[in-house]
Amino acid sequence: MPHDANQTIRTWYIDPDAEDRMADGHAPIWRHLIDLMVERDLSEKTVLDFGCNQGGLLRHLHAIRPFRKALGVDIAEDSIAKADALKGNLPLQYQVGAKLEGWDEEFDLAISHEVIYLIPDIDAHASDIWRALKPGGVYYAVTGCHTDNPLWPKWRELVARRTNTVVQDRSITDYARCFSKAGFEVSGRKLEYDGFIPFVEDGWTPDFADALEYYTGTKIMFRLVKRAA
Template sequence: MTGTAVSYATWHTDPQKEAAMGPSHAPLWRHFIETLPERDLATRAVLDFGCNRGGFLRLLHTLRPFRRAVGIDIASDSIAAATAAKGDLPVQFEVATDLAPWADSFDIAFSYEVIYLLPDLAGHARGMFDALRDGGVYYAVTGCHTENPLWPRWREVIGGASNAPVQDHAPQDFIDAFAAAGFAVSVKRFGYDGFIPATKDRSYYPSIIDAITYASDHKLLFRLEKRG
């Protein structure tokens, strides 16, 4: 392990559901990648914070090949699965949360539905700022925040499924933490407008309209730029 005080075998308490998250997230990851203004990553060093089983980095390399990447996650079995699946991709996977070993290492970083779980947003923001090179950008996606109208329901559902304690963060908490670390902070709706499975899990979405509006409106995409 690298710089990790606590780790879990899997984030999800059910390892089978952990494995199922990648396929269910893939259309949303694709939208995320297609949203990026950075079209050419051929010379870029990439970080995926909270990489789980490595699916996002594999898709990213397919759509926008990068020079090299590091994926880190708190879940040891998921990192083992990511390493086994990477093939000949220029990717290193590590069980870690502390970014100190990678100071000034990355041009672009990503996290997808991870920052809402962090108890120390300020520490994460400072670590990410130091891990990026001047001009580097961190893209962080989350819809798990207190201004999501589904959050009171989700806090219970996610809390019962996660090995990691769930936090209560408002969008302004993310903004304040990253701004204090030195980032230029901007944000937009995630804006996913693809098809939503009509059988979407009703434990999360009381109605299909909830599922549609969550992915388009309440899910947020933060752009955090390290300016010299």
Template sequence: MVTQLINTWTREPLEESGMTAEHTWIWREMISAIDEQDLSGQKVLDFGCNQGGFLRLLYDQRPFASGVGVDLAQKAVDIAEARKDGRPIDYRATSDLAELGEIFDLAFSHEVIYLIEDLARHAEQIASVLKPGSNYYAVTCCHKDSPLWASWRPRIQAFSNINVPDHGVADIAGAFRAHGFDVAVSRFLASALVPLEGPNDYFQSDVERLDCYANWKLMFRMRRL
């Protein structure tokens, strides 16, 4: 991951501002898929929180003691702070989890891990802030094992303000195993109801969209040993 802060993630403001609405149904599926049920005493981290929607939804569905969302994009963090509406969440612009000075019971990222250049550093940082026995859930369909990635990667790079690496499942799993995690993965949207929106820049058809979400949208569960 780049170490400097950035203003926004993308060169296309409408795409960035639309991510909350686009991802909410997936976030609901993420919440229903995790092992943890009662979060009332837990401190939660969202790595790459963007405009903060995931932690807000998580708190509304399964209230937690406190949450921290971190992101490189300062404008996104400012929006997240403005929208937290009294929830016990702190959004911060940082590239270094050590700056938080906190230890967490649970961590998440959604469509962030594929943008992290140095997976080993990311795994090391997550290990440093996560309690032993706790889980980090990282969800992505952007990986080189997906047949769509060859066309997606240049599309994403065209509007991204950072470089887009070329990671596969083995790269992600290997980095975390090397830093003391037990790694498991599921095709977690295989049975989900998928909104059908017709062709767009990423999917040539709704059938292609269904195939992607059923087979290539993956939830990694990294459990710190």
């Protein structure tokens, strides 16, 4: 995300077609991370997707574990427009931006997928999510873009060159400390994607072995619980 948390962009990727390719590639990962969520019955729950892009994760979540209603937020204006156009009759609402003002203690569940590594002020983000969650609410933050990733030096260059965003350098422990400081009960696990991983030469994984290791060992999922008072 840009340095100004209130600033918006038109698209995440400089190549606009990359948005659709990214959504197609993420779909199996979304289904896997949904399966890892401890919360099974979301029928009466309110959900937040922070950095929702074109809304694909929320549509997958509703198809697998229907929820009462959800909000998707993103700083990319064209992505939010596409998400809104694709929502159909689903109980989804979208807004452009990165701040969660006016949503205090609104959500039972929050999710972000490959977003936190782009947030300039991660402490402010942690505080925003804390305020937006109900007591006992849970935030699942998923990322493989951290400095413990051996591919990170190459990836940060690719992100800077291919996207309209500003990359941040943080380790897994940096994230854990930040969310703990905000008051969350912090735990995490490797994503350990167990499906077949396609061989794609797109520059992100120079070696197929890198792709296999990334999705099974490098990509992690935080479970962050807002302790009830």
